[in-house]
Amino acid sequence: MSLRSSLSRTLAGITVLTLATISLAGCVSRDSDTRTAAPPSTVDAAQLSSVTLNVGDQKGVTQPLLEAAGLLAGTPYKVSFSSFTSGPPQVEAATAGKIDFAVTGNTPPIFGAAAGARIKVVSAYSNDAGGDQILVPADSPIRSVADLRGKRIAVAKGSSANGHVLLQLQKNGLTPADVQLIYLQPSDGLSAFTARNVDAWAIWDPFTAIAQAQNGARTLTTATGVSNGYGFGIAADTALADPAKNTALADFVSRIARATAWAKANPSVWAAKYSSAIGVATGVGAVAQGRSLRPAIPLDNSVIESEQQLYDAFVDAKLVPRGTPFSDYVDERFNSTVAEATK
Numbered sequence: 001m002s003l004r005s006s007l008s009r010t011l012a013g014i015t016v017l018t019l020a021t022i023s024l025a026g027c028v029s030r031d032s033d034t035r036t037a038a039p040p041s042t043v044d045a046a047q048l049s050s051v052t053l054n055v056g057d058q059k060g061v062t063q064p065l066l067e068a069a070g071l072l073a074g075t076p077y078k079v080s081f082s083s084f085t086s087g088p089p090q091v092e093a094a095t096a097g098k099i100d101f102a103v104t105g106n107t108p109p110i111f112g113a114a115a116g117a118r119i120k121v122v123s124a125y126s127n128d129a130g131g132d133q134i135l136v137p138a139d140s141p142i143r144s145v146a147d148l149r150g151k152r153i154a155v156a157k158g159s160s161a162n163g164h165v166l167l168q169l170q171k172n173g174l175t176p177a178d179v180q181l182i183y184l185q186p187s188d189g190l191s192a193f194t195a196r197n198v199d200a201w202a203i204w205d206p207f208t209a210i211a212q213a214q215n216g217a218r219t220l221t222t223a224t225g226v227s228n229g230y231g232f233g234i235a236a237d238t239a240l241a242d243p244a245k246n247t248a249l250a251d252f253v254s255r256i257a258r259a260t261a262w263a264k265a266n267p268s269v270w271a272a273k274y275s276s277a278i279g280v281a282t283g284v285g286a287v288a289q290g291r292s293l294r295p296a297i298p299l300d301n302s303v304i305e306s307e308q309q310l311y312d313a314f315v316d317a318k319l320v321p322r323g324t325p326f327s328d329y330v331d332e333r334f335n336s337t338v339a340e341a342t343k
Contacts, residue, residue: 040241040246051078053079054098055080055252056101057082057083058103059083060206060274060277063277065260068262068273076251082099084102086159087109087159088112088158091119091234101122101234101252102233103234104232105160106160106229106307107160107162110314112234113323114311114315114320114323115323118236120237121232121234121329122331123299124231124297125260125297127291128225128229130292132164132229133204133221134164135218136200137196142220145172145221148199148220149174151179151200152179153165154182154193154202155181155184155189156183156184156189160204162202170313175317190211194215206292209280209285209287210284210288213287214284227310228303228307230306235249246333254334254338254340256296257296260294260296261342263289263293264293264295267286267293270293271289295342299330299334299335304326308326
């Protein structure tokens with residue numbers, strides 16, 4: 001089997017079709033706005049037995065982490081996971097009421113805010129963004145971001161990689177009009193990259209680590225020091241307004257915070273379990289999680305301000321319309337829960 005077919009098969013195995021079918025850009029109307037609503041009262045755990053928390057996931061992100069840390073068993077509510085290719089479809093699904101919660105990168109909530117998505121950002125996670133990279137073939141003559149002028153860059157629209165590309169272009173005096181952005185989900189991006197139908201690929205771990213290990217991809221640049229390394233837990237407005245689901249969400253967010261702390265304290269154990277969960281060699285999984293694990297952090301003003309700057313960059317580039325401030329899409333009701341979980 002060729003490297004290309006092997007890598008395509010690996011990525012196909014960790015990338016699935018999105019469940020959401022609505023378009024995020026410009027199609028959402030907030031006919032019920034809960035952004036100023038007070039959190040509902042919590043309910044007793046005994047009342048959660050009939051609750052199913054619908055969680056959007058990307059392979060290797062939430063479910064295997066909770067399972068590895070032993071924190072998925074024993075929930076007083078049921079959890080149903082659905083797999084997605086990237087963050088933007090998760091935002092779409094939450095807006096459509098198909099899921100209650102998901103962990104995304106730093107850019108999907110911005111596209112959601114610009115489109116009026118019916119979601120809130122309820123938790124935050126961070127690393128140094130070293131796994132978010134722009135890759136080129138090993139023998140590519142491209143040696144700097146400036147060399148991307150006029151070149152074709154594969155990227156998933158509205159993903160953290162999309163934000164990374166935008167900020168790299170701005171840093172180097174370029175605009176999106178100076179390059180050709182080819183919007184592709186990860187598996188299609190890999191196919192285009194290995195077939196040389198694009199000149200570069202903006203992507204995140206574990207795809208970055210897989211492409212480097214199996215395809216010999218070369219790192220042109222990373223997002224470290226350019227883009228914030230944030231990830232966010234997003235929750236559907238409908239779930240936050242429901243007393244039982246809101247109670248379940250508080251517990252679930254706490255479990256994720258504890259699981260990320262466990263993974264940080266047990267990197268080799270987590271790398272082995274993570275690699276097994278997504279079907280890659282342990283060394284590849286160790287590289288990916290060594291630079292891309294995102295422990296829980298406070299959802300504070302510095303995080304919100306950083307996201308607003310990224311939002312403004314997209315608006316200035318005319319890639320999204322100016323919606324309401326990002327802070328209007330932040331709900332801090334679980335901050336104390338996360339703080340207690342990460343003591």
